[in-house]
Amino acid sequence: MHITPLHPTFVGEVSDLDIAVPLSSDQAATIEAGMDQYAVLVFRDQPLTDEQQCSYSRNFGELEATLIGQMSKPGERRLGPVEIGDISNLDPSGRLRARDNNRRMYALGNRLWHSDASFRATGAGYSLLSARVVPAYGGNTEFADMRAAYDALDEKTKTEVEDLTTEHSIAFSRGQLGFDNYGEGNADMIRPVHHRLVRTHPVTGRKSLYLSAHIGTIVGWPVPEARAFIRDLTEHATQPQFTHAHQWRVNDLVMWDNRTTMHRARRYRDLQDVRDLRRTSIKGTEPAAMAAE
Amino acid sequence: MSIAISERTQGFVGEVSGIDITQPLTRAQAAELEAGMDRYAVLIYHDQHFTDDQQKAFSLNFGPLEQTAGGNVTKAADRRLDPDMADVSNLGADHKPLGRDDRRRLFNLGNQLWHSDSSFRAIPAKYSLLSGRIVVDAEGNTEFADMRAAYDALDDKTKAEIETLVCEHSLLYSRGTLGFSDLSDEEKRMFKPVRQRLVRTHPATGRKSLYLSSHIGTIIGWPMPEARAFIRDLTEHAVQPRFTYSHKWRQYDLVMWDNRSTMHRVRRFDETQVRDMRRTTVAGDTVTVEQLAA
Numbered sequence: 001m002h003i004t005p006l007h008p009t010f011v012g013e014v015s016d017l018d019i020a021v022p023l024s025s026d027q028a029a030t031i032e033a034g035m036d037q038y039a040v041l042v043f044r045d046q047p048l049t050d051e052q053q054c055s056y057s058r059n060f061g062e063l064e065a066t067l068i069g070q071m072s073k074p075g076e077r078r079l080g081p082v083e084i085g086d087i088s089n090l091d092p093s094g095r096l097r098a099r100d101n102n103r104r105m106y107a108l109g110n111r112l113w114h115s116d117a118s119f120r121a122t123g124a125g126y127s128l129l130s131a132r133v134v135p136a137y138g139g140n141t142e143f144a145d146m147r148a149a150y151d152a153l154d155e156k157t158k159t160e161v162e163d164l165t166t167e168h169s170i171a172f173s174r175g176q177l178g179f180d181n182y183g184e185g186n187a188d189m190i191r192p193v194h195h196r197l198v199r200t201h202p203v204t205g206r207k208s209l210y211l212s213a214h215i216g217t218i219v220g221w222p223v224p225e226a227r228a229f230i231r232d233l234t235e236h237a238t239q240p241q242f243t244h245a246h247q248w249r250v251n252d253l254v255m256w257d258n259r260t261t262m263h264r265a266r267r268y269r270d271l272q273d274v275r276d277l278r279r280t281s282i283k284g285t286e287p288a289a290m291a292a293e
Numbered sequence: 294m295s296i297a298i299s300e301r302t303q304g305f306v307g308e309v310s311g312i313d314i315t316q317p318l319t320r321a322q323a324a325e326l327e328a329g330m331d332r333y334a335v336l337i338y339h340d341q342h343f344t345d346d347q348q349k350a351f352s353l354n355f356g357p358l359e360q361t362a363g364g365n366v367t368k369a370a371d372r373r374l375d376p377d378m379a380d381v382s383n384l385g386a387d388h389k390p391l392g393r394d395d396r397r398r399l400f401n402l403g404n405q406l407w408h409s410d411s412s413f414r415a416i417p418a419k420y421s422l423l424s425g426r427i428v429v430d431a432e433g434n435t436e437f438a439d440m441r442a443a444y445d446a447l448d449d450k451t452k453a454e455i456e457t458l459v460c461e462h463s464l465l466y467s468r469g470t471l472g473f474s475d476l477s478d479e480e481k482r483m484f485k486p487v488r489q490r491l492v493r494t495h496p497a498t499g500r501k502s503l504y505l506s507s508h509i510g511t512i513i514g515w516p517m518p519e520a521r522a523f524i525r526d527l528t529e530h531a532v533q534p535r536f537t538y539s540h541k542w543r544q545y546d547l548v549m550w551d552n553r554s555t556m557h558r559v560r561r562f563d564e565t566q567v568r569d570m571r572r573t574t575v576a577g578d579t580v581t582v583e584q585l586a587a
Contacts, residue, residue, distance in 0.1 A: 099516060099519070100516050104516075104519075105516060105518045105519075108518040108519060108522045109518075111522045111525075111526075112522075112525075174518075176470065176521070177517070177518035177521045177522060178510070178511070178517035178518055178521055179517070179518045216472065217472065222393060222394050222399055223399075223471070223472035223473070224399040224400075224402045224403070224468075224471035224472055224473045225393070225399065225402060226472075227470070227471045227472055228402050228405045228406075228471060228561065229561065231405075231406075232405075232560075232561060266526075267522070267523070267526060
């Protein structure tokens with residue numbers, strides 16, 4: 001197994017490994033060490049079934065259910081288990097979603113820079129995204145290195161952000177785009193949670209900015225002041241020197257560490273071209289943050 | 294002495310010297326400055342010790358003034374300046390910095406979002422002229438983005454896609470982005486959305502530009518989330534460093550910009566310090582698109 005760096009501060013491409021078959025514990029440990037170093041790993045030419053993707057993902061912890069899966073009724077889902085995130089533009093019958101389809105509106109939130117499941121009390125660890133069908137052009141996924149972004153802050157800002165606690169909810173990111181239709185009985189799912197703005201990676205000890213479009217305010221701050229500041233920090237953290245664009249090929253698998261990165265999807269012709277990606281996520285194991293109370 | 298304009302940022306920002314703009318201008322001088330605005334879109338003048346009346350008189354060289362009413366949540370009785378002057382300070386009527394939770398302050402934080410002045414009015418502004426009476430010693434820069442260059446740099450597919458799009462603009466949208474929703478029914482009526490073309494053509498130069506602004510809430514005929522995601526992408530394109538200029542203020546700078554071809558925003562600063570900036574606005578003379586009947 002080899003890892004080739006694709007960016008000066010993060011992202012490596014793994015070669016000479018077949019992840020569709022069971023891994024030895026040494027191999028899994030090597031990948032995990034690579035994740036600690038690179039935060040994003042790219043695997044090319046890995047045709048996977050959903051079951052193989054789940055098996056591979058379990059090398060790194062317990063699978064997490066997707067929020068939209070939990071909020072959906074059974075008939076609204078295209079894929080089976082709620083651990084398989086449906087990152088596609090297809091409806092349950094496998095046809096392209098209509099322009100005003102509610103799931104399409106919800107999924108547009110993925111075009112905002114975010115860290116997966118930061119709206120949960122314990123945010124996600126890794127996410128793993130497998131490309132089954134990719135569009136002719138557009139639809140890149142971009143990643144931002146939140147360790148390098150933290151390191152590049154001036155000392156005054158580091159001091160200012162050190163002890164801040166932010167409030168995250170899926171309702172904040174979707175609210176930015178004017179979406180608020182979550183369906184009945186889902187009020188609990190959108191209740192805000194608290195996280196530290198600066199977090200420390202449990203293995204490497206490196207600090208990073210824990211930013212996400214799901215942030216709605218900073219605890220103790222007036223909301224508009226908090227949002228303006230979070231926007232400034234996000235703009236800082238997503239400058240070209242901290243980001244990498246992944247251009248998808250069929251059978252790519254990309255895995256990233258949500259504790260140290262943000263990501264977003266870019267626009268594509270989603271009313272014409274199929275884009276079928278499937279995501280698994282690993283539950284976080286430690287509180288991303290102590291709540292303010 | 295004759296007017297000289299030196300180029301600060303290629304084809305976008307010019308620095309004017311050789312003229313005292315606190316004194317009455319000849320028609321030829323005013324025409325020369327207006328031609329400079331058409332060429333650059335942002336002009337900087339240093340060491341111009343304006344009174345409010347002098348600033349208004351200079352501004353009137355370029356057209357009638359736009360009234361400030363309808364553009365903020367400060368009540369008439371609480372105003373520090375007269376109605377022709379937009380108060381872009383962090384001060385209350387007592388000339389002291391507003392408290393952290395003061396709703397006027399929270400409303401004004403919307404100026405940290407990229408915008409074009411008065412794009413929320415059916416007839417939006419032509420020029421804005423901002424005079425730095427008391428400036429802060431660090432931060433608080435005003436940044437400008439050249440929306441002509443940003444338009445020119447779009448690929449042909451995107452140019453074709455946006456050519457005839459119409460957006461809805463309102464202060465409700467820009468303030469909603471920052472979670473400011475503490476508005477009276479009267480304010481909500483005052484901030485009723487208006488329509489603007491997304492691509493506009495400058496009346497003097499004929500150049501096209503992207504008419505973007507944080508006041509945009511949707512594109513007519515589009516689902517709102519799709520519209521907002523697309524507007525965010527266009528804005529991100531338009532404010533790349535190669536299209537922007539950051540102005541660090543010196544006391545008695547006057548900066549004037551053409552809202553028809555630029556966006557701007559203020560950057561964060563220490564709001565316990567006094568920052569007293571005063572804006573006059575030259576009214577536009579035409580809609581960019583037909584409005585809906587009231």
